[in-house]
Amino acid sequence: MAFQFLKKAGMGLMLAVWSLAAHAEYAWNFPKPVTPMAADTLLVHNKFMVIIMVIFVVVLGIMIYSIIRHRKSVGHKAADFTGPSTRSQVIWTLVPFAILLYIDFILMGIPAYHSVVLMEDTKNDSEMVIKVTGSQWRWQYEYMDGEAQGIKFVSNMTTPQEQIQNKTEKGEHYLLEVDNHVVLPVDKKVRILLTSNDVIHTWWVPAFGAARDAIPGFLRETWVKIEEPGTYRGQCKELCGKGHGFMPVVVDAVPEEQFKEWVASKKTEMSAASAGADKEWSKDELLTQGKAVYEKNCAVCHQPGGQGMPPAFPALTGSKIVTAPNFDADGKLMKDSHIDRVFNGKGMMPAWKGTLSDTDIAAVISYERNALGNSMGDLVQPSQIKALR
Structure with missing residues (x-):
């Protein structure tokens, strides 16, 4: 009777879980899949969860049944043998091994292999x-x-x-x-x-x-x-x-x-x-544009006020690089100058030449030299940055 009860209870639990999983909002589950890869991953995940739940219920059911059916209060006594026969040991080792082998390689291995192959198929039919x-x-x-x-x-x-x-x-x-x-x-x-x-x-x-x-x-x-x-x-x-x-x-x-x-x-x-790189920009235009570029790209490291987070992200306020000249007496760009550092990067500083436009680079340099506690008074025009390319 106890075994039948546990069997029915286990089946009921599985049906309840399956129903909840089938009707659960995506807020509590995977988001709605919109690609073949996502749909396949969700399918494999749900299949694995069912297999795991069945194994869990079966093992738990056997444990509870054994505890109730063979308890001391109904007259059962502990066996006095020191170990089962070699034959029993072999059987009780090989049978679970065969079951798990079937589950791992047939029920779970093949779908997982298909998903991995699908994920790695990046070149075929790509448009x-x-x-x-x-x-x-x-x-x-x-x-x-x-x-x-x-x-x-x-x-x-x-x-x-x-x-x-x-x-x-x-x-x-x-x-x-x-x-x-x-x-x-x-x-x-x-x-x-x-x-x-x-x-x-x-x-x-x-x-x-x-x-x-x-x-x-x-x-x-x-x-x-x-x-x-x-x-x-x-x-x-x-x-x-x-x-x-x-x-x-x-x-x-x-x-x-x-x-x-x-x-x-x-x-x-x-x-x-x-x-825009071919026109002459006024100071107000450069500083307005530079402020927007700085807040988007630079403030996360150097902070909105330019105080930085030393030593990883140095302050721009009063910085030797920001306040130093960009060009030497012959008009050549100086190494490790402000323009060079923004344009080519160094260390953790990215090279913005491959990311920002000439106008944005000129504007943000002009802004950093005339804001954030700095007042150099000079401007960098987009045409100068364009010439460096």
Whole structure:
């Protein structure tokens, strides 16, 4: 009777768990899968959970049955033998081994192998390539082929400091909003190349079922084929330093025609930025633009007021580099000058020449030399930066 009760109770528990899993909101489960990789991963996960639950219920049921059925109060006595026969030992070793072998290799191994092969299939049928570069603490995206080839931009988190410091109400996408979204077409296989400028980062969007480390000095790969239009959010899930929690990923999946419109708009924007390098900028224009660039790209390390976080991130206020001349008496750029440091980087300082436009580099240098407690009075024009390229 006890065994029948336990059997029915176990089946009831399994059905209840399965029902809850099938109808659970994604807030308490995996996010809704929107790529073949994510769908396959969720399928394998659910299958494994059922197998594990069955094993758990069976083993627990046998344990409880044995405890109740063979307890001392109903007259059972402990056996006085010192050990079972060799034959029994062999049987009770081989039978569980055979069962677990079947479960591991047939029920679980084959689906897992299929998932791993699917994850690593980055090249077959890929219709588009995008390069993702991680740095502390932002992502840089570069479209490598097709009609979007040449588009390149940096994506920075835009959550206001007031929200981070609990001075105002937190927004809907707290720590998960950026200034430049990645835009990808739906129903196209996109091959993603990953690398890093400094430490290990991880490009991760849960709805895509893809998480791959970006490692300095290496190109790693993953892929996505988004099947539903929408905006999908993720973040770096590697402990990459102080700003680890401020490195979100935002991807807009759009129909093909809308993607083409975005490509045309982005290229027009880039052309306008390039044309801006040929005009003479006023001091107010440079400082206004420089302040915006600084707050997006520099404040996370050097702090909004320029005080830095020595020794890792030196202060800009009163800095020898910021207050030193950029050019020597012959008009040549001096090594380790302010322009050289921003343009080419050094140590943990990234080389912004591959990320920011000529206008942005000139503006942020001018801002740092005439704000943040500094008052050098000189300006750097975008044309000077353009000439350095």
